[in-house]
Each structure stands twice: as C-alpha cells, then as structure tokens.
Amino acid sequence: MFELLQRNWHILISQPAPPPKATSDNDVVRFGLLGAAKIAPIALITPARQHPNVIVHAVAARDRGKAAAFAKKYGIGVVHGSYQELLDDPAIDAVYIPLPNGLHFEWALRSLAAGKHVLLEKPSANNAVEAELLFRSPLLLSPPAPILLEAFHYRFQPSWRLFLALLDQPTIQHASVTMTVPALAIPKDDIRFEFALGGGALMDLTYTMDVLRGVYGCEPTECTGCTVRQFPGGDERIDVAYTGSWRFPNGGTGATHGDLQLGLLETLKDPWPTVTVVHRPVAVDGDGSEETRRTRTVKLVNFVWGAIYHRIDIQDEFTIVHKRGDGTEEVVKKRWTKKETRKAHTLREAGIDRHSEKYWMTYKYQLDEFIYRIRTQRGLEETGIGGTGVWVDAEDSIAQARMIDMAYTKAGLPLRPTSTYRPV
Structure with missing residues (x-):
C-alpha cells in the first residue's frame, strides 16, 4: 500500500526534479502542440520535462487567447495564431497532434509536408482509406523522412x-x-x-x-x-x-x-x-x-x-x-x-534489463521511443531508455483502422467520413 501511495504521489502531485536540458541544437527535439487539448499535459508536457533532449517550444490553437492561456499555465515560450503558422516555424522539429479525430489525417499530412516528425493521437485516421493514404504517403518514403507514430501509449x-x-x-x-x-x-x-x-x-x-x-x-x-x-x-x-x-x-x-x-x-x-x-x-x-x-x-x-x-x-x-x-x-x-x-x-x-522508475507513465516510455528514432536518424547516441523494440509501424496502424471499419460495417453504421484534403 505504501508503494502504491508513493508511486501515485510522484505521478499525480510531486514529480521528481527533471534532468538538465541539452543545449546543442542537434541534441534537442523541439515540439509544437497543434491544439491546447486537455490530454497534452499528461501525454507530452510532463514526459517532455522528464527527457533531457525534449523541449515543448510552441502551441497553437484556433483561439489564440486559449493558446496563450495554455502556454502561460505550462511554461511554453511561443504562441502561434494558427496550426499552419506553427508548422511554418523553423525552430520546431516535431509536432504532437491531439486534435479531434476527423482532423488527424489532414494535419498529420500537413505536418509531414512541413518536414516535422509527428506524434499522432489515436485513432490515426477516420477510416482505413485515410490510414492508407497517410501511412503510405510519399512524404514518408524518401529518407530522411519524418517519423510518424500513432500514440498507442499503453503498448x-x-x-x-x-x-x-x-x-x-x-x-x-x-x-x-x-x-x-x-x-x-x-x-x-x-x-x-x-x-x-x-x-x-x-x-x-x-x-x-x-x-x-x-x-x-x-x-x-x-x-x-x-x-x-x-x-x-x-x-x-x-x-x-x-x-x-x-x-x-x-x-x-x-x-x-x-x-x-x-x-x-x-x-x-x-x-x-x-x-x-x-x-x-x-x-x-x-x-x-x-x-x-x-x-x-x-x-x-x-x-x-x-x-x-x-x-x-x-x-x-x-x-x-x-x-x-x-x-x-x-x-x-x-x-x-x-x-x-x-x-x-x-x-x-x-524481464528487460534497462533502468526505469516505478512512477514513469506510459507516455514517458512512448516519448522515449519516439525520441530514440529521431536521434538515431540524426546519428546521435541514445540518452533515455528508447530502443527497446516496441513500436507502432505503418502497416500496424492501417490494420487497426481496418478493424474499426469492420466493426462499423457489421453494426450497420457508416464509416467516419473521408477527408477531401490531399497534399499539393
């Protein structure tokens, strides 16, 4: 019981002091948030504080006032007035997309087109057609292509x-x-x-x-x-x-x-x-x-x-x-x-011979693997606990979307609508 209380004290109330942040631009991954979503603090902001190579650099929302209030509350230095303005920011390396499901497809593609790595909330797309277009996009085929991960954090x-x-x-x-x-x-x-x-x-x-x-x-x-x-x-x-x-x-x-x-x-x-x-x-x-x-x-x-x-x-x-x-x-x-x-x-x-702490949430493990992929692409050494072999690859995400479609079809309900957006 004491361990449970202590662990949840660290998770919910008193996080241990974060590690010092890297200073070299090549060592740092700067994130932008597309949307001031309620899930963002637990899914990205907190685990980012626990990683020496991650900085949440900017946030954008359809309502600039909402984005500004969010930035002030969570210590985010830059506020953008639109999602596209954030994607045009050259200081940003990666984006986290916690937007409504129906916007995932378009803004993931726009982010990839801007050369940003993408941590995309589940479900990745409205249906399997969108998932195939997204995860098999030519934007992901030419190395060094951006990294795209559907955020099934529990894995x-x-x-x-x-x-x-x-x-x-x-x-x-x-x-x-x-x-x-x-x-x-x-x-x-x-x-x-x-x-x-x-x-x-x-x-x-x-x-x-x-x-x-x-x-x-x-x-x-x-x-x-x-x-x-x-x-x-x-x-x-x-x-x-x-x-x-x-x-x-x-x-x-x-x-x-x-x-x-x-x-x-x-x-x-x-x-x-x-x-x-x-x-x-x-x-x-x-x-x-x-x-x-x-x-x-x-x-x-x-x-x-x-x-x-x-x-x-x-x-x-x-x-x-x-x-x-x-x-x-x-x-x-x-x-x-x-x-x-x-x-x-x-x-x-x-049974995995790697250090971790009892109070680390799923989102930290996920972010560590995401940053490991980015650092590997940059030719840098691992600084967290990434590289343990867990990942959600493109065909995995496509198969998941197909399973949802199968259920809706069997239930006699229409599939969620396919976006008309296509990259120029």
Missing part, C-alpha cells in the same frame, strides 16, 4: 510487456476486452459524438480492438458481430457504446466492449480497463499412458495506465488424464488449480 509500458510474455498466442482460445467511461465524464455535446469529426465509441475506445490484435499477434479474419447503443433522439450514426465479436486465424475468438456513457454505479463496480485471455488445454507432462494438461487464464486489470495501478492474475488449471491402449481417454484422475498475481512497474520487472 510501451512494462505491465503490458509482461502480460504479453505470459501468453502462448498459438493456443489462445478466447480473449475479452472491456473499457468504460462514466457518463458524467463526457457531456452529450462533446466532440466525441460528432460524426463529421470522427466521433463514436469505437473510435474513442479503439484500445479494445488494438488489445485484441496484440493478444493474438495477428489480424482478425472476421468481425462476427457488432451491436451499438446510441443516444435516444441523437445522431443515429454515432455509437456511444458497442459490443463486438471477432474470429482469429488460429480459430480463437475475441470480444470487445466499450461504453462512453456508463452509469456511475456501474462504472464503480468495475472501473479499470481489463483484458482476460483463456487458452486451450495443452499437455505439460506425460509418459504416454497419462498426461497432465494445463488450461491457462491470464487477466490484466488496467491495461491503459499501469503505473497508477495494475494487476496480472494468472490461473492455471491442471488435469491428469489417463489414456487407454485404444487411444481413448478415461475421466480425469485429478484436478487442481494454481493462482499467481504478477506486477511490472519497471522494465526489469518485465
């Missing part, structure tokens, strides 16, 4: 990496993922529910589908069903909650559930984003006449923000089966269950 944390190491992907039988948000947290007039801006629960809670892809290590062959809930009297094209079912190449199945308007009492019953994976029985011991079989279930509670709190529950059910000479099997001779709980707040606890 970079130690707890997720340990969880994946505990799975045996070929023998997974079923995986279920759930993520909910209390209705009080998101007003009904929020941009998340605007069709033109790429709104909808499947878009906003896209984590659930990405988790399934990570669990199986491949793409689904089919969305076998998807039902949605909409606001009574609201835009019929917008889903506020969904339940989807999936089939994977090994014959395994998946279930996804997300809700952006869950009742408070229901949320309190099970507040954490959770994934549960059930494996098929596998032989772990035997001499020909008897066989010991194990059926493993692995559950990760809070797959999104593991530094705050998480728990990995492992349950192994063992059975001993006697085999007759004719190949048939007798009833089970013995059953027993072994349970274990694991946690990984650091990389070493996840």
Whole structure:
C-alpha cells in the first residue's frame, strides 16, 4: 500500500526534479502542440520535462487567447495564431497532434509536408482509406523522412510487456476486452459524438480492438458481430457504446466492449480497463499412458495506465488424464488449480534489463521511443531508455483502422467520413 501511495504521489502531485536540458541544437527535439487539448499535459508536457533532449517550444490553437492561456499555465515560450503558422516555424522539429479525430489525417499530412516528425493521437485516421493514404504517403518514403507514430501509449509500458510474455498466442482460445467511461465524464455535446469529426465509441475506445490484435499477434479474419447503443433522439450514426465479436486465424475468438456513457454505479463496480485471455488445454507432462494438461487464464486489470495501478492474475488449471491402449481417454484422475498475481512497474520487472522508475507513465516510455528514432536518424547516441523494440509501424496502424471499419460495417453504421484534403 505504501508503494502504491508513493508511486501515485510522484505521478499525480510531486514529480521528481527533471534532468538538465541539452543545449546543442542537434541534441534537442523541439515540439509544437497543434491544439491546447486537455490530454497534452499528461501525454507530452510532463514526459517532455522528464527527457533531457525534449523541449515543448510552441502551441497553437484556433483561439489564440486559449493558446496563450495554455502556454502561460505550462511554461511554453511561443504562441502561434494558427496550426499552419506553427508548422511554418523553423525552430520546431516535431509536432504532437491531439486534435479531434476527423482532423488527424489532414494535419498529420500537413505536418509531414512541413518536414516535422509527428506524434499522432489515436485513432490515426477516420477510416482505413485515410490510414492508407497517410501511412503510405510519399512524404514518408524518401529518407530522411519524418517519423510518424500513432500514440498507442499503453503498448510501451512494462505491465503490458509482461502480460504479453505470459501468453502462448498459438493456443489462445478466447480473449475479452472491456473499457468504460462514466457518463458524467463526457457531456452529450462533446466532440466525441460528432460524426463529421470522427466521433463514436469505437473510435474513442479503439484500445479494445488494438488489445485484441496484440493478444493474438495477428489480424482478425472476421468481425462476427457488432451491436451499438446510441443516444435516444441523437445522431443515429454515432455509437456511444458497442459490443463486438471477432474470429482469429488460429480459430480463437475475441470480444470487445466499450461504453462512453456508463452509469456511475456501474462504472464503480468495475472501473479499470481489463483484458482476460483463456487458452486451450495443452499437455505439460506425460509418459504416454497419462498426461497432465494445463488450461491457462491470464487477466490484466488496467491495461491503459499501469503505473497508477495494475494487476496480472494468472490461473492455471491442471488435469491428469489417463489414456487407454485404444487411444481413448478415461475421466480425469485429478484436478487442481494454481493462482499467481504478477506486477511490472519497471522494465526489469518485465524481464528487460534497462533502468526505469516505478512512477514513469506510459507516455514517458512512448516519448522515449519516439525520441530514440529521431536521434538515431540524426546519428546521435541514445540518452533515455528508447530502443527497446516496441513500436507502432505503418502497416500496424492501417490494420487497426481496418478493424474499426469492420466493426462499423457489421453494426450497420457508416464509416467516419473521408477527408477531401490531399497534399499539393
């Protein structure tokens, strides 16, 4: 309990002193923020303070007054009056794009055209057509091309990496993922529910589908069903909650559930984003006449923000089966269950021999990998903990967009609209 309180004190209240910043222009990556979004402080500003080679240099918003107030609050030195003005700033090396979903495609392409590296909030695009145009853009083909990363930050944390190491992907039988948000947290007039801006629960809670892809290590062959809930009297094209079912190449199945308007009492019953994976029985011991079989279930509670709190529950059910000479099997001779709980707040606890701190959030791990790619392109040595092998590449992001499209199609809802913007 003391460790949990101490860790969250560092996360939420008292961050340790940041490291001194590099002074050489080649050593520094200067970020610009496209939009004064609520997610920006936790997703970029705080982890940037923890990295010696990152400076949040500028912010732009459609409302210059809002951008100025944001800059003053977070100590950002430069305010631009438009997104394009920020992209035209030669001092900026990279941009973070936390704009509404429907603006991701256009402003990511505009940023790449300006030669900026792009850390792009998920979902990367409104649909798979946009994702293919973006991630296969000629702007990314000619080295040294800008670096583009879709910000699935949860993938970079130690707890997720340990969880994946505990799975045996070929023998997974079923995986279920759930993520909910209390209705009080998101007003009904929020941009998340605007069709033109790429709104909808499947878009906003896209984590659930990405988790399934990570669990199986491949793409689904089919969305076998998807039902949605909409606001009574609201835009019929917008889903506020969904339940989807999936089939994977090994014959395994998946279930996804997300809700952006869950009742408070229901949320309190099970507040954490959770994934549960059930494996098929596998032989772990035997001499020909008897066989010991194990059926493993692995559950990760809070797959999104593991530094705050998480728990990995492992349950192994063992059975001993006697085999007759004719190949048939007798009833089970013995059953027993072994349970274990694991946690990984650091990389070493996840089996990776690299230093990290228990209070580091997912966003810091993500930023370290992003900066590692930029520094590698510049021919510089690593100064953080990047280079651990975790990344979200172009085809990965395209496949994720296709999965969202599959769900909307199965639900009978239109795909989010494709932007008409194309680079000149």
